[in-house]
Amino acid sequence: PSTRNTESLGYLAQGTRIRNPDVGGLGGHNKIHSRGLTVHHTTAQLDGMQTDNADCDFCGGGKNLNPGYAAEFAMSTSSNNADVQTGGFRINLIPREGGNTQSGNAYIGFAGIHLQGDNVDQALKDAGFGSGNKIVYNEEINPSWGGPILRDRIWFFASARMTKRYTAIANTEWPDSPLMREALPDLIGQQGISEGWGRSFGLRLTGQVTE
Secondary structure, three states, rough: OOOHHHHHOOOOOOOEEOOOOOOOOOOOOOEEEEEHHHHHHHHHEOEEEEEEOOOOEEHHHOOOOHHHEEEEEEEOOOOOOOOOOOOOOOEEEOOOOOOOOOOOEEEEEEOOOOOOOOOOHHHHHHHOOOOEEEEEEEEEEEEEEEEEEOOOOOOEEEEEEEEEEEOOOOOOOOOOOHHHHHHHHOOOOOOOEEEEEEEEEEEEEEEOOOO
């Protein structure tokens, strides 16, 4: 499994790098760049329209482009056209369009703590490395649907995406302190957790003015 985020898809292009490899959906949102350039030269677009910060581009992190909304992703790693203000990695989501037939699809993904191995052996524990990164709970629901509003004239396509991610952080644990004993005593000694979630919805209307 993977996070199916912009960075995980962009990482498939030759010459790209991300901050943390997405192994089994652990990656979450990463910063992506290409060919020696920084994340300041990376651009995310939706049908040619820039979706990230025009002042800082991808430096704020990943953008949650909905893969269920996409007909295709167009990527380039250098030598962008004049409509792209930077010269680094660019990913452009081309939205799908509805047609005269009602149709749809859905992606449902899940991963839990019991669906993975543990490569922290006794030698690592003896060296002071107590626990590794691991998935606690990941889920994604991504339905899409399209069809006619007025046959041969107006069509729609819509897609929603909901994600949750809970990742245990390597070699961390909740401390034993007076505050923890009072507020969250059950967590003392347990591994630290990073939580992330995302929501997105897209609707595209297309029409034909003349026959």
